[in-house]
Amino acid sequence: MTRANVSAKKAIFTSKKTGIPTIRSLCKLLMLKSLKISLMIRVAVPFAGLFLMLCGFFNVAWAQCPAPTEVYLPVGDLAKYDYFGLKIDTYGDYMVASEMLHDSLEVEAGLLHVYRLDASQQWKEIAQLTPSDPQIYLRFGMNVTIDATSIVASAQSYDDAGNLANKLYVFEKVPGSEWVSGTESYQLLGTPYLDAPVLSENNLIALASQSSNQGVAVFTKTGGVFTLTQFLPFPVDENGMALPFPVLTAGDGLIAAGSAMFQNADGTVGTVILYEKNGATFSTSPVATLRPADDVGGMTYGRQIAIHNGNVYTGGWVTGDNGTGIFKSLLHFYEFKKPVSGWANAKTNAAVKTPYGTSESLIVTDDEFFFGGYQQVHAYKKNGSSWSSVTLSMELSKPASSTEFFGLWMSLTNNHLVVGGPAAGGIPTPATREAIIDYYRPPGGWATNTPPHQIITKTTLNAAGDLYGSSITSLNNELFVGAPGDDEMGLNSGAVYVHTKGKPTSPAVRLFEPKSHNRSGFGQSIAAGDNVLVVGAPFVDSVGNNGINVFDRMGKAYIYKRTASGWKYHSQLVAPTLSMNGSFGQTVAYFNKYIAVCAYDLTTYESDGRVYLYKENDAGKYVYLATLRPSIDIKHDFFGRAIVMSENTIVVGTGDTEREVGHKMHVFVFEKHGEWKSATEDARLLPTNKGYGDMFGYSVAMEGDRIVVGAPGYPGTALLNDQLFYRGAAYIFKRPASGWNGTVNESAQLEPSDATSHGNFGYSVAIDDDQIYAGSPFAIDKAEYPNYVTNHDNTLKPGKVYRFVRNGSDWLSTKQEDEQIASISPDWLDGFGCSLYVTNHKLYIGATYADTERGFWSGSVETYTRAPLQFDIPELPVSCDDRTLKLDAAPEGGIWSGPGVTADGTFDPKNFTNEKISLRYHYTTIAGCQTDTTVTVTVNKLLPASLTPGPTLCITSPVTLSITPVDPGATATWMNVSTNTPAQGSASALVVDASGSYVATVSRDGCTVETAPVVVNKFTPPALTASHPSICNGVPVTISLTPFDNDATVTWTDLSTHATLPESGGSITIKTGGTFSASVSQNGCVLESPPITLQNMRDSVYVPNIFTPNDDHYNDYFEVRGEDLSQFNLRIYNRLGTPVYHTDDPAFRWTAPDVSTGVYYWNITYLGCDSEQKHIKGWVHVMR
Secondary structure, three states, X not given: OXXXXXXXXXXXXXXXXXXXXXOOOOOOOOEEHHHOEEOOOOEOOEEOOEEOOEOOOOOOOOOOOOOOOOEEOOOOEEOOOOOEEEEEEEEOOEEEEEEOOOOOOOOOOEOEEEEEEOOOOOEEEEEEEEOOOOOOOOOEOOOEEEOOOEEEEEEOOEOOOOOEOOEEEEEEOOOOOOOOOEEOOEEEEOOEEEEEEEEEOOEEEEEXXXXXXXXXXXXXXXXXXXXEEEEXXXXXXXXXXXXXXXXXXXXXXXXXXXEEEEEOOOOOEEEEEEEEEEOOEEOOOOOEEEEEOOOOOOOEEEEEEEEEOOEEEEEEEEEEEOOOOOEEEEEEEEEEOOOOOOOOOEEEOOOEEOOOOOEEEEEEOOOEEEEEEOOEEEEEEEOOOOOOOEEEEEEEEOOOOOOOOOOOOEEEEOOEEEEEEOOOOOOOOOOOOOEEEEEEOOOOOOOOOOOOOEEEOOOOEEOOOOOOOOEEEEEOOEEEEEEOOOOOOOOOOEEEEEEEOOOOOOOOEEEOOOOOOOOOOEOOEEEEEOOEEEEEEOOOOEEOOOOOEEEOOOOEEEEEEEEOOEEEEEEEEOOXXXXXXXXXXXXXXXXXXXXXXXXXXXXXXXXXXXXXEEXXXXXXXXXXXXXXXXXXXXXXXXXXXXXXXXXXXXXXXXXXXXXXXXXXXXXXXXXXXXXXXXXXXXXXXXXXOOOOOOOOOOEEEEEOOEEEEEEOOOOHHHHOOOOOOOOEEEEEEEOOOOOOOEEEOOOEEEOOOOOOOOOOEOOEEEEEOOEEEEEEOOOOOOOOHHHHHHOOOOOXXXXXXXXXXXXXXXXXXXXXXXXEEEOOOOOOOOOEEEEEEEEOOEEEEEEOOOOEOOEOOOOEEEEEEOOOOOOEOOOOOOEOOOOOEEOOOEOXXXXXXXXXXXXXXXXXXXXXXXXXXXXXXXXXXXXXXXEEEEEEEEEEOOOOOEEEOOOEEEEOOOEEEEEEOOOOOOEEEEEEOOOOEEEOOOOOEEEEOOOEEEEEEEEEOOEEEEOOOEEEEEOOOOEEEEOOOEEEOOOOEEEEEEOOOOOOEEEEEEOOOXXXXXXXXXXXXXXXXXXXXXXXXXXXXXXXXXXXXXXXXXXOEEOOOEEOOOOOOXXXXXXXXXXXXXXXXXXXXXOOOOEEEEEOOOOOOEOOOOOOOEEEEEEEEEEOOOOOEEEEEEEEEEOO
16 A cells, blocks of 8 residues: 555554554545555445445454463565655765664664675675664654764654654764664654754764744764754744745755745745855854845745755746746756855855756756656756856656656765655555666766666565455355555555455465456455455546546456356446446445445546446356445445345445435345346435434344344434433344335444544444354544654554344343453554454454554454364374374464373374374463363384284296285285286285286274385296207208297396307397207396207118027027117018018017028118108028
8 A cells, every 4th residue: 555654553452552643534434544555344244145334334243261262363465655765865985874664663764775886896885774763754864964984764753652863863973984774873853853864074964943932053072972062943924834845955064955935025935045064163143144046936945955076056936938838847057156256145046947846856066967756857068167157968768677666765975866766655566566776877977878776675575555355255164365555566445355265374366457457356245155255446547548548536346256166256236327427336235146346426526426237148157236325425425335235135335424414325235136237226224313424334143033233423413412422322223024114213222331532333233143252443543643653642542343142032222341352462542443354153253454563554354253162173094104183273382291292292103003192282262261172192103013924035937925914903005006007916925917006005903004016027948949850961950949029038048058149139049969958038027037958960770781699699580770760660581572571670689480591571661850852772681
């Protein structure tokens, strides 16, 4: 959110703050004037799935020991409004820059950055200087100055009575030493005012006040410390004002003070006065008044002053033609030289008239002067010895990444021109940042196209001004929180946070406008249901194709739908009739495919609103359906400020803030007759003690036949003498037996027991059966600046929420609540209770203006849960090994105890085996209630298991894998992970007959342990076959390996000689007999084939041709001698061809028993070693 003159007040939730700002003029359209925006602060509130735009309401019944608070906070984005670079000063190689709205120590406590030029001419930060007494709105660094050994910064302070008491912080260092981070050496207190310090020639000059006089304080350094030596009063103007809003500079023995608001006797405005140093002191009254001679009225003069070489230079601007026919501010440059006779009142004409506009800073060198203004810096160079002839030497425009206030302050040192670019009232966007831009003088001199030499930025993160908690709703397990001041996508562009319920510290998703705009207020209102989220952005401008706004603050409502991947933008809604300042989307409501959106018709600034209804069609598109309006339009009624909707009823609140007689606001009730149609109300609700300007209808709630209406401005202006002005009230209306029609008065009125002026009770209301709740944010309309800085009189109080319980069958008027609910970190003007939402017995309370560690007005949401206190403890897993278990519980913050519980809330099972351990969670609520619960963790450690044999097996037949050791009572599941298929085995073993990678998962009582895999490679046994059973007649034989895989490695061995053969394929050729084998290697496995033997064979047969069968044991038989005589057949014949003998046995012996001596013929056939059939014949002589 924009911060102009007032910015951030930060509050750590555990600390007691010392001050807080107020919310200005919420009863005047809730214009946050100090933030230069207008955000109507209210929230979407559910009723049967519908939502009412208020600051919120809730409905929950309380018990004595509620659950602890969850605190939801926004995330920080880049701080773009800390006034970084607003004030800069340089001395030699050093630069000091202020960041007066910096929040790290306290809200806007401030910070100084000290830089030094390094050897590469780059500024490097060497120190950060802070005040020793940080406080909110200290704004340390409002002005800064530096010399060789001192740095002085001014800051605004307040005394206990809330009075302004500015002071100076002085930092000193020893000559020759370096600046280091730290706090001030000492302070110079105002009397009561000190500001705009300037270090010059052993003096410290500052604006000051003494008693009722305004002037200049002169401090002189003696003994290394500045002490006040003079006070130089300012002259008063024609109106009796002493140099109002002065600027100050010093040098060359002069003090120059100027004011652009000093009323001169001749009717002109603006002057510069001089004090001159004589010896050790300055003149006690001005020695000269320096004014422009060409000022004929209308000039702004006295805001820019420079002193150089004993001369004084000033600037002023007038409205005139810049040469293009366009009238604009034209900047003049004046030179005042000291006369020989000494300084005296003088007037002179402009030495240079530039075509440029306003300026805030002026630098003069020997031959150039520089004007710095808004978004531009330009310089002129002398053409000779006089300023009468000059040339534009440089024109620097705002870099794209800088803010609009580029040039607001600048300083020149060692050819470095450093220009501040703070967001001092500008509009930072995602593309712009506060920065200090350094320009380095080129060798040829300054030029228009001189590029930035260095851009110095900061990376501070905060959520200041986000107004997180302005709207709240939920759907299922998601909590939605609107932050219309979120700056992530542009100034006050807004965001909606999507939290997971019950997890406030978990990262949240942020939803943004589909196309972000500055100041759109996205998230100002939200409503949800049926996986639909409706988000109002009431301040969106309608921009034409030419980039020009067509309708300022027209407003839109955006629809998001829940998808499998999260919330996605769906479509947008606009008013059926577009208008400027319509603020469409100020409030939204949703129920069962119907959407209600409020818009104020501000075209004539009469603020008479309308409520537009939209319905989802069959195509999923939301189309305009009807317009609801009151039968009587009253100026500034803000019809639609609050909406609640059910199936057949819509209640529309107003909440008039005007204090004119006759402005009695109503709440309007609309009934559904068939389908919703454009109509005026069926009934008007009006209290009997209605006051003018009591904001009746600012909040509404509905349940069944009851409607609750808040009037946070009660009793309004009707009773101006009432000392409890704006204390607030809530009214209960009951549906008449005849239905909602005509004018209906209240059945009861509720007020708090401790009613306080400006308590704003009823700012939010809710009803839940016999419970009614009313928020009292307190004093949100007050704007007493000193008070909200110090709260010195303790009149500002934190917000509260009040609970009322119905006794009996109907509500009765009462001023006694049943319970008050306060923030866990109450602070005045925190907006606690400004928005409220309830779901599933959990109450969400928005503190929209809470100052948290995320920044001033960052906002927060606190929760309370209906008793009895219930713990949400995730089911503890079974402890299966020695790994520790993190013990979680909601609410967080309790203490775990029990065996094995460590100090950090974990359970260490290393000293347990198989047993059940009882653990205790003890919680003490913020109210002091103590509650316990016991959970059981089961320790069930399984023995580490492995498979044997393993880890790699090479098998040719089934193998059994066994689990070792076997855990009694455990089961096992087997898996071939190579194919991701289960295997069938027992609790201890698996028979494997196929290749694969096998694991066993052993389980017992929820614990599992998985074995390392065993890789099984199944092979067919290798075998050798020969192309011939022998080596016949020297013919080679081929031995083949089966099966053979080309991926396998084969090693052949001659076992006869134990030699490894050179062949490595699937076969080998053998030429010489022997015994051979093959070794097969594959997948880490080695298999040996059975050996094969080949003999060397020759094809030969010997047959004798005589034998003597006479039983003398010599040559007694006939036989054939030969090798491998297979398929043998012998036949013997006598001379007549008669067979006498036949045999198939090659080992036969024929003794010729039945034949006589003589010659016989034989015929032999056999299969040779070469497997061919052989046939031989011959004769044999039998001799007896």
